[in-house]
Each structure stands twice: as C-alpha cells, then as structure tokens.
Amino acid sequence: MPKTLSFSFQQLVKWPRFPVDADKYARGVVGVMTGSGRSPGAAVLSVLGALNAGAGFVRYCGTPAATPALLVRAPSVTVGPGRVGAWVAGCGWDEAETQANQERWQQVTSSGVPVVVDAGALPLALDGVPAGSLLTPHAGELARLLGVPRADVAAAPHECALEAARRCGAVVLLKGHRQFVAVPAGPVTEIQAGSPWLARAGSGDVLAGVAGTLLAQTGDPETAGLLAAGLQAWVSTQTVGPYPPDRLAECLPEFVGRL
Numbered sequence: 001m002p003k004t005l006s007f008s009f010q011q012l013v014k015w016p017r018f019p020v021d022a023d024k025y026a027r028g029v030v031g032v033m034t035g036s037g038r039s040p041g042a043a044v045l046s047v048l049g050a051l052n053a054g055a056g057f058v059r060y061c062g063t064p065a066a067t068p069a070l071l072v073r074a075p076s077v078t079v080g081p082g083r084v085g086a087w088v089a090g091c092g093w094d095e096a097e098t099q100a101n102q103e104r105w106q107q108v109t110s111s112g113v114p115v116v117v118d119a120g121a122l123p124l125a126l127d128g129v130p131a132g133s134l135l136t137p138h139a140g141e142l143a144r145l146l147g148v149p150r151a152d153v154a155a156a157p158h159e160c161a162l163e164a165a166r167r168c169g170a171v172v173l174l175k176g177h178r179q180f181v182a183v184p185a186g187p188v189t190e191i192q193a194g195s196p197w198l199a200r201a202g203s204g205d206v207l208a209g210v211a212g213t214l215l216a217q218t219g220d221p222e223t224a225g226l227l228a229a230g231l232q233a234w235v236s237t238q239t240v241g242p243y244p245p246d247r248l249a250e251c252l253p254e255f256v257g258r259l
Helices: 009-014 041-052 064-073 098-109 119-127 139-146 150-155 157-168 203-218 221-238 245-258
Strands: 004-007 029-033 057-060 086-089 115-117 171-174 179-182 188-191
Touching: 009 221, 029 041, 029 098, 029 203, 041 057, 041 064, 041 203, 041 245, 057 064, 086 098, 086 203, 098 119, 115 119, 115 203, 119 139, 119 157, 119 203, 139 150, 139 157, 139 171, 150 157, 157 171, 157 179, 157 188, 171 221, 179 221, 188 221, 203 221, 203 245, 221 245
Parallel strands: 004 188, 029 057, 029 086, 086 115
Antiparallel strands: 171 179, 179 188
C-alpha cells in the first residue's frame, strides 16, 4: 500500500509568485497542441485554462479548425511555433487520426521541454515522455493505459496512479471526484474534493491548461498537478453554478488573485 498524503485548499498558498519587474517570458510560456476537427472546443478550453491561470505567453500550435473561435475568446494567443517552457498536448485529439497524432507528439516531445499529457496523447506516453512531464488521465484512460478493467482503478486509485507513474517515468494526476497525484518514487497525494459540477465534458481540458501554466512557471510536475487540481476544485466549491467549463475558467483569475 503506497503512502498517501492529503492536499487541502489551504495549501494553495504555494501558488508561484513573481517580482513586479518579471516579463511575460518569466511568467511562463505555454505551448498548446490540442483540439481536432472533431473537437475544436478542446483547444479553446485548454487555452482558457492556461491564460486564466496566469500564463505570460500562450502559443497555439494545434488544429487550424479551432483557430478562429480561439482568437475570438483569447486574442492574446500567438498562433504558430516558438520558444515554450512547457507543452499541453492531447486534449481533443481524434483517436482515428493515428498518423497525425504521432506527428503532433513528435513535434511536442522533440523540443525536450516537459509536457502535460492528456486524453489522446496518453497512449503515446508509454513510449517515454520528456523529463518533468505530467500525465492527466481520468479513471477510464488510466485503466486503458495500464491494461486493466476500470473497476480496478475505482477500487485502488492511488495504487493505479502510482503504477502508471512508475511505468511512464512521470508524475500522474488521476482526475475525478477523488483526485490523486503520484510521483514514480511515491508518495501519492489525495486532493481535497471539489463540487460535483466539475463532472462535465471539458473540465479536464481546462485543468490541463492550468497545469501547463504551472509547469511552465515552476518546472515541477508534482507541484503543477497539485495546484492545478486544487485550484479548480476550490473555485468549483466557491462559485455558485452550475457554470460550464469555459465560464468556470474565466472565474480563475479572481481566485488566483486571492492567493
């Protein structure tokens, strides 16, 4: 049985802070490789998560199908490649686009910077990820990653998260009502639960974007996972809803400001 710690909302005081003269690059440059023709909204949601968590600079390198809607909601985003401190990859990828996903994955991992690996990119993580990366599966994705029934993950989520962390050599954030962050050598940390209203399509895309900002800012995948999931859960308990994920993402700056 792995040692399990707890992470409460009070620990969000560990949120990164910057001097008044910090420039946009110092505040975190996030590359976003998300969305597809089938799921362009995932690109918008992941970018909103990154921006509203306080990224200094966001570069969008995903599907052109998402770009018009993305720039309406987030006009500060730069479209196209460039220097980044961390990537967010996989949200909204179409599993049928096998070759395209391989090419996207190669583009992301060849940069050598850490990656928040979500959704459609998770199967590729078994082949190895850059040092300092963070995987963000839900229970079903974690079960497929490990090749076990979903019921096994439900019965022992902390143990399954730790096993995935060891296999992939990366920190794992298991999403859900009960959320766990596992590092390969242990321990496993359970995050205080948020509102049940977080169980909505798109919440994980926002979470990946938030984690991408924190990974770019701190370079620490465990901290990024804990703070990203903790912030989203806290905001969900304090904001009268039910807000859809894009609206909830727009509430993030108020709460980051309180920290």
